[in-house]
Amino acid sequence: MDCIGLTSESPYVIMLKAAFLIPISHYLFGFLFLLSVFLYNFVEMYFIKELITGFRGQPVSLSFNSCSNLYQEVVSKCKTLHGRFSSTPWLCSPHLQTIFLQFFERVPACNYQRQIFKTSDGGIIALDWLRNVDDKKPSIKGFDGVQSDDKTPIVVVIPGLTSDSDSAYVKHLAFKMVKSGWNVVVSNHRGLGGVAITSDRLYNAGCTEDIRKVIDHLHTRYPQAPLYAVGTSIGSNVLVKYLGEEGVNTALVGAVSICSPWDLLIGDRFIKRRLVQRSYDRILGIGLKDYAELHRSVLPSLTDWDSISKISCIRDYDKHVVCVLGNFETVDTYYRTVSCSSYIGKVGVPLLCISALDDPVCTRETIPWDECRANKNVVLATTQHGGHLGYLEGMTAKSLWWVRAVDEFLCALNSSSLNHREKASGEVGDEQPVEEDKAGDSISVDNDKVQQEPDAMELAIHCERIPLGFASVGVNCEVLNGLREDGDVSKNEGVVPINGVESECPKKVLILMSATGVVTRQPLKPRQPSTNNSEINTRFSSTPWLCSPHLQTIFLQLFEIVPACNYQR
Numbered sequence: 040m041d042c043i044g045l046t047s048e049s050p051y052v053i054m055l056k057a058a059f060l061i062p063i064s065h066y067l068f069g070f071l072f073l074l075s076v077f078l079y080n081f082v083e084m085y086f087i088k089e090l091i092t093g094f095r096g097q098p099v100s101l102s103f104n105s106c107s108n109l110y111q112e113v114v115s116k117c118k119t120l121h122g123r124f125s126s127t128p129w130l131c132s133p134h135l136q137t138i139f140l141q142f143f144e145r146v147p148a149c150n151y152q153r154q155i156f157k158t159s160d161g162g163i164i165a166l167d168w169l170r171n172v173d174d175k176k177p178s179i180k181g182f183d184g185v186q187s188d189d190k191t192p193i194v195v196v197i198p199g200l201t202s203d204s205d206s207a208y209v210k211h212l213a214f215k216m217v218k219s220g221w222n223v224v225v226s227n228h229r230g231l232g233g234v235a236i237t238s239d240r241l242y243n244a245g246c247t248e249d250i251r252k253v254i255d256h257l258h259t260r261y262p263q264a265p266l267y268a269v270g271t272s273i274g275s276n277v278l279v280k281y282l283g284e285e286g287v288n289t290a291l292v293g294a295v296s297i298c299s300p301w302d303l304l305i306g307d308r309f310i311k312r313r314l315v316q317r318s319y320d321r322i323l324g325i326g327l328k329d330y331a332e333l334h335r336s337v338l339p340s341l342t343d344w345d346s347i348s349k350i351s352c353i354r355d356y357d358k359h360v361v362c363v364l365g366n367f368e369t370v371d372t373y374y375r376t377v378s379c380s381s382y383i384g385k386v387g388v389p390l391l392c393i394s395a396l397d398d399p400v401c402t403r404e405t406i407p408w409d410e411c412r413a414n415k416n417v418v419l420a421t422t423q424h425g426g427h428l429g430y431l432e433g434m435t436a437k438s439l440w441w442v443r444a445v446d447e448f449l450c451a452l453n454s455s456s457l458n459h460r461e462k463a464s465g466e467v468g469d470e471q472p473v474e475e476d477k478a479g480d481s482i483s484v485d486n487d488k489v490q491q492e493p494d495a496m497e498l499a500i501h502c503e504r505i506p507l508g509f510a511s512v513g514v515n516c517e518v519l520n521g522l523r524e525d526g527d528v529s530k531n532e533g534v535v536p537i538n539g540v541e542s543e544c545p546k547k548v549l550i551l552m553s554a555t556g557v558v559t560r561q562p563l564k565p566r567q568p569s570t571n572n573s574e575i576n577t578r579f580s581s582t583p584w585l586c587s588p589h590l591q592t593i594f595l596q597l598f599e600i601v602p603a604c605n606y607q608r
């Protein structure tokens with residue numbers, strides 16, 4: 040027998056020979072093992088961690104001011120916020136949580152009734168009502184959603200970027216709140232929810248004008264009903280900014296912010312940083328591009344359609360559309376101006392904020408911990424896991440943790456002594472409800488335009504849902520009641536009719552394919568400064584033995600040969 044040490048062969052050749060002796064199947068297993076380790080880490084799975092802890096989940100962490108009445112009187116009574124969030128065992132990844140919600144979730148059937156709300160600049164907003172159907176109080180004829188002397192509290196839902204009343208999580212929330220005895224109204228963003236853009240404006244993350252008008256209108260029309268609001272994702276930025284602008288003057292009694300982006304500037308840098316994040320950026324960017332292109336014919340102030348057609352991320356959209364329409368000098372100016380983290384300190388009504396630390400879209404880096412703790416009206420609840428608006432729980436993944444938390448919090452708030460607004464509105468209560476036309480200078484609601492029985496034409500309008508990234512994927516025409524077209528709405532050449540039910544499947548496939556394409560193809564390169572400095576192009580060449588930013592910085596502090604300076608004081 041040859042002893043290895045005695046052979047004349049090179050050790051490398053021996054190693055190679057030995058390597059050939061290992062069966063190919065073992066290599067295959069090894070490769071598959073490494074691949075699964077890579078994938079496990081790539082999608083940030085935490086299955087093993089959960090397995091070890093027996094799928095008990097992680098405790099929810101609450102941050103609040105030590106003399107916060109909101110905590111003492113309301114949040115301390117919420118079991119959900121003092122428990123744990125344990126995600127669905129087979130969805131132990133923020134990405135799976137986020138994506139599963141968008142594509143596969145079984146959604147409760149919501150029969151919205153629609154009001155069309157006209158703003159003073161000629162724009163229209165679709166208000167989708169889901170009512171707490173009370174047999175004792177038969178619904179009034181005509182159509183209004185809610186009787187004007189109804190005391191049932193109302194929740195206004197402000198959806199996220201490219202989402203509307205048809206999005207899965209909005210339906211989950213609306214359904215749950217109605218079951219708990221609330222009236223729910225989804226305030227769709229302009230141009231979403233199947234309505235046309237009728238003025239030269241789109242919504243953006245800082246656009247609080249629309250929600251201000253909607254809330255004022257609801258308060259005037261239903262003075263007896265306490266008003267609450269829930270904002271999700273970008274809708275939460277709008278809501279918190281609005282609350283900061285209004286302080287104690289808002290008609291809202293309380294609010295909840297879910298998965299807020301908090302700081303758009305940090306968020307922008309974050310979403311460009313990693314391969315996984317870029318796929319979200321791309322999907323959302325393409326959704327926004329479609330949104331702009333859909334309304335092209337009614338947006339004459341947008342001229343650079345060449346650039347718009349090339350939009351492939353959120354920042355591009357903000358640059359070519361939001362900044363142009365909103366008169367922002369640069370994208371970063373826009374981000375700095377509208378970020379809600381600078382408004383959180385001025386919020387004057389009870390506000391619960393829920394954020395997941397592993398949110399793959401709105402990063403934890405943006406969470407304003409100290410500002411939340413400084414404001415007595417704010418309680419911040421963070422969870423280790425949950426993804427972006429995901430929070431799917433239970434073996435069958437059919438319930439969302441944050442929806443339960445919102446329900447419990449709002450019910451506790453409604454029955455607490457912090458319900459100031461109810462007392463205030465009680466004084467006005469005996470008066471006859473204010474006439475609708477007085478609700479605002481130029482705000483009107485076309486109640487008579489909305490009927491319960493949709494006919495074919497009305498249905499067609501509702502199917503014009505936009506195939507935006509995460510939005511409107513599960514179009515279900517049956518759940519929508521009719522909107523009768525009126526003069527203004529019919530001038531919607533910009534709206535491309537899409538048959539909702541038929542386009543549902545290809546849309547999903549398309550988005551999944553683009554997601555896969557992005558993940559496998561997108562190169563990792565940092566964003567270059569967009570300023571054009573080509574004219575000033577001189578060179579700086581550093582000391583050869585200090586070719587490192589750290590050596591440069593430290594050397595200056597410690598070892599610099601200093602010129603003698605004779606200061607006079």
Ligand SMILES: *[C@@H]1O[C@H](CO)[C@@H](O)[C@H](O)[C@H]1NC(C)=O
Pocket residue numbers: 192219220221450453454
């Ligand atoms: C809200 O509070 C009022 C007064 O405490 C109560 O009558 C009503 O049932 C509550 N509504 C909900 C939906 O909890």
Ligand SMILES: *[C@@H]1O[C@H](CO)[C@@H](O)[C@H](O)[C@H]1NC(C)=O
Pocket residue numbers: 571572573
């Ligand atoms: C930069 O400036 C030069 C000269 O002004 C111009 O020719 C070039 O197109 C600019 N490049 C970009 C990317 O704007």
